[in-house]
Amino acid sequence: MNRILTLALVAALGSASAADLRIYPSFSEVREPVRATGNTLSVTLPEAAWAGLIPGTLDLEGLAFSSAVQRQEANWLASLEGKTVFLKRGEEAAQPVTLIRARDLLVRDAQGRYLTARYEDLSFDVPPPVNPLSPVQTLTFTLPQPGAATLSYLTRAVTWAPRYTLKAGTGGAQLSALADIRNGTDLAYDVKNTELYAGDVEVQGGPPPAPAALEGRVTSTAAADFAAPKINPQGELRGLYRYALSTPFTLPASSVVTLPFLAPKLTQFERYAGLNTYFTPQNTSGTLSRFYRLKADERLPGGAITVREEGRIVGQTTISETAKGVEIEFSLGSDPDVRYTRAVQTVSSERNAQGNVVKTTYRVTYAFESSKDRAVRAEVTEIVGGRRVIIDAAPARQNQAQAELRVDVPAGGKATRSFTVVVDNSNS
Structure with missing residues (x-):
């Protein structure tokens, strides 16, 4: 089992205990207990660890x-x-050569000639380590006195994200979630304590590195050598959602470990055909979109959501961080079976002394038509801008108002709804 850190003390070699991981959506904090028996502590990190390390975050606590x-x-x-190493050229048997320079694989053969070899053509008397061509980085601390400490650093190479599945049918809907913990390096992590944090956390250090190619996905059912940990909520921390894994686990190199996450209960669930748009005095037409609206009985970290209707995937999108009981609304694309025609009539207009139109009253009419074999709810929201706006005789907040239509369109039928908009841009 690979260790995430190899710690060498000057006086004697020491072994690293299991690390703790605090995993955020775009980075992780790695924390490892260390002990120095003398006045010098040397920490050796493989190059793979440094590749994702955020500069300036290594610390000894x-x-x-x-x-x-x-x-x-x-x-x-x-x-x-x-x-002496061994070099194979073409169909010839491998011949002993002397490695002169490891940096560019310069070797000397038995005739004293020098040539540059390829690593894959070399063989050795001893087994090479993983990534034998990669250098390692060493960090040496000078200490006033020996003792125990915690080595910590931030890395972009380990992240996590939730993903949700909404299963809907004639009997209602269920929402469940999985947590994907990603390791983008070729280092295996033996993790003692793991915390997951969801929320908006920014750290300095530039963009994350390009994701490494993952060899495969490891699920909780595939880990036969340990009990699969459970993810338990730990409450809120300054606006962040905090979770903890119940047991130690292994995060293999270049992998994704997937664990069951949340199974919230839905306190509200609706499907409807919708349109969100801005007011225009022009006539328009088109199709509505497939919308979903729901509320959950617990807070939900942001992540991808896949929607299944009767077991079939009907779309995928993302949801943002949502507090308990807050409404979530999203669209999965157009619904060609529900069409609308929008007609705008200018009822009246007023001009100022200069002849400019300063106040206009419009009548907006939506005609809906459905070819579905069942009734469908149609909802339209129009944002109307102006110095003063009145919709259906009710004054709205200054500079912007919202017109809303709600109508049930019968199966294979039609429905019509209208509203009145007064846009007043006068100075009175």
Whole structure:
């Protein structure tokens, strides 16, 4: 089992205990307990760990240090310089050669000639490590005194995200969620304590690295060597949603571990054909969109949501962070079976002394037509702008108003609804 950190003390070699992970949507905090028996502590990280590390986030907590020096060490092949390795060229048997320079794989053959080899043509008497061509980074702390501490750093290589499935049918709907924990490096993590955080958390250090190709997805049912951890809510932390895994687990290299997450109860669920638009005095027509509206009995972190109707996928979108009991509304694309025709009539207009129109009254009529074999709810929302707006004789807030229509369109039938808009841009 790979360790995420290999810790070497100057006095003697030490072993790393299991790490703790605090995983956010776009980064993670890795925390590892360390102990120095002398006045120097050297921490060696593989290059894969440094690739995702956010600069300036390495820290040693609980133990003062007078300086910290980071440097890049040579790769494994450098330890073989001046020694015999074996080179295979074409169909010939592998021949012993001397590795002269590991940086560019310069070798010398038995005739004393120098040539540059390819790594895949070399073989060795000892087994090479993973990524033998990758250098390692060493961070050396100078300490006033020995003791125990926690080494921590932030990495973009480990993240998590929830994904939801909404299963709807004639008997109602159910919402469930899974949590995907992603490891984009070739390092395996042995995790003792894991916390998941959902919310808007920004850290410095530039954009995340390009995602690594994942070898496969590891689900909780595939891990036969340990009990699958459960994700338990831990409450709110300054606007963040916090969760914890119930048991230690292994996050394999280049993997996605998927665990059951939430199973909230829906306190509201509606389907409807909808249109959200802005007011225009022009006539328009088109099709409505397939909308869903729901509320859950617990807070929901933002993530992708897949909707299934009668077991079939009908669309996918994303939802944002939502507090308990707050309405979620989203569209899954157009519904060609529900069409509308919008007609606008100018009822009256008023002009000022300069002849400019300053107040206009419109009559807006929506005619809906459905070819479905069942009744469908149609909802239209129009945003109307103006200095003063009145909709159906009710004054709206200044500068912007919202007109709403709600109508049940019968199966294979039609329905019509109208509203009146007064746009007053006068100075009176």
